[in-house]
Amino acid sequence: MPLFDLSSGDPIADKRFALAQSYEEAGEFAIAADLYEQALEIAPDWVAAWYALGNARLRADDGEAARLAYERSLVLDPDDLFGARLKLALMDAAAPAAPPRAYVAGLFDQYAEKFDHVLVDKLQYRAPQLIAAALDDAGIGEVAAALDLGCGTGLMAAALAGRVLAIDGVDLSAAMVEEARAKGLYRRLSVDDIVAHTDGLEAGSLDLVVAADVLCYLGDLEPVFAAVARVLGPDGAFAFSVEALDAETENDTLGYTLRGSMRYAHDLNSLIDLGQTHDLTIATVKLDWLRLDRGEPILGFVMVFRRG
Numbered sequence: 573m574p575l576f577d578l579s580s581g582d583p584i585a586d587k588r589f590a591l592a593q594s595y596e597e598a599g600e601f602a603i604a605a606d607l608y609e610q611a612l613e614i615a616p617d618w619v620a621a622w623y624a625l626g627n628a629r630l631r632a633d634d635g636e637a638a639r640l641a642y643e644r645s646l647v648l649d650p651d652d653l654f655g656a657r658l659k660l661a662l663m664d665a666a667a668p669a670a671p672p673r674a675y676v677a678g679l680f681d682q683y684a685e686k687f688d689h690v691l692v693d694k695l696q697y698r699a700p701q702l703i704a705a706a707l708d709d710a711g712i713g714e715v716a717a718a719l720d721l722g723c724g725t726g727l728m729a730a731a732l733a734g735r736v737l738a739i740d741g742v743d744l745s746a747a748m749v750e751e752a753r754a755k756g757l758y759r760r761l762s763v764d765d766i767v768a769h770t771d772g773l774e775a776g777s778l779d780l781v782v783a784a785d786v787l788c789y790l791g792d793l794e795p796v797f798a799a800v801a802r803v804l805g806p807d808g809a810f811a812f813s814v815e816a817l818d819a820e821t822e823n824d825t826l827g828y829t830l831r832g833s834m835r836y837a838h839d840l841n842s843l844i845d846l847g848q849t850h851d852l853t854i855a856t857v858k859l860d861w862l863r864l865d866r867g868e869p870i871l872g873f874v875m876v877f878r879r880g
């Protein structure tokens with residue numbers, strides 16, 4: 573099935589699904605669930621409908637039935653394009669170390685064309701600018717070789733224009749990478765996971781690694797810190813944003829938590845500890861808002877670590 577295919581191939585099942593969606597939008601979750609079930613009677617292997625049924629049941633406060641629907645979607649699609657594992661984890665108040673890769677890639681493949689418009693114009697996204705300002709605060713000027721983790725459409729490279737001689741980018745989403753390629757700012761672009769890609773680079777070969785609004789798609793950042801620390805040269809810097817975990821209201825036992833937004837938030841002390849473990853010293857840290865989400869500012873830490 574193609575990514576996020578909202579057609580079952582059967583017009584009647586599709587109509588039931590569309591009707592269910594409009595009831596869901598109107599807040600009629602039980603009716604929506606019933607209509608998704610009707611669609612599934614016609615098209616029982618339709619992953620999108622099982623996932624949507626899970627959501628509708630959850631919103632109708634029928635958690636156990638929602639769980640069954642999410643589990644069915646996972647049986648049919650073990651790669652988990654829709655992120656059912658994250659929904660199940662949220663229901664169990666658990667936080668997996670990382671979301672399914674297929675889910676992240678699919679989410680951003682679908683989003684790529686409208687990403688810049690929605691994020692910058694509507695959601696006032698500004699993590700790249702905050703990271704560039706943090707580099708100024710840390711006294712980091714022009715660098716020779718940089719890597720942009722989760723480069724997306726290339727907004728970070730644009731914010732660094734004039735201060736990097738060569739910047740490479742890596743991202744799980746092929747469609748986001750194509751948007752970045754069109755901007756013409758990167759020396760090399762790769763479609764890959766950030767840790768797998770960085771692990772394949774020469775040790776000590778980079779002056780700067782950046783990650784803008786990317787680490788919120790990972791829980792456990794130990795593998796990221798390990799990979800980045802290995803590729804940074806002697807004066808190298810690691811600059812990134814994360815969503816800020818609020819220890820007063822959110823569980824910080826793991827150093828991170830999975831939010832209802834399906835993004836992770838990270839605890840400041842755990843990040844500092846991770847830096848220490850990997851011989852990275854904190855140069856600057858700032859708490860600021862990164863973008864809006866449903867009209868509310870999302871608070872984040874913008875951090876720069878330096879080698880040694």
Ligand SMILES: C[S@@+](CC[C@H](N)C(=O)[O-])C[C@H]1O[C@@H](n2cnc3c(N)ncnc32)[C@H](O)[C@@H]1O
Pocket residue numbers: 676677680699700721722723724725726727728742743744745748764765766767783784785786789790
């Ligand atoms: C919100 S976008 C930010 C993109 C870009 N850094 C920016 O500032 O505009 C997050 C990006 O991270 C990518 N991403 C998330 N997890 C990833 C991973 N494990 N490996 C590679 N890319 C990842 C997504 O595909 C997406 O393009």
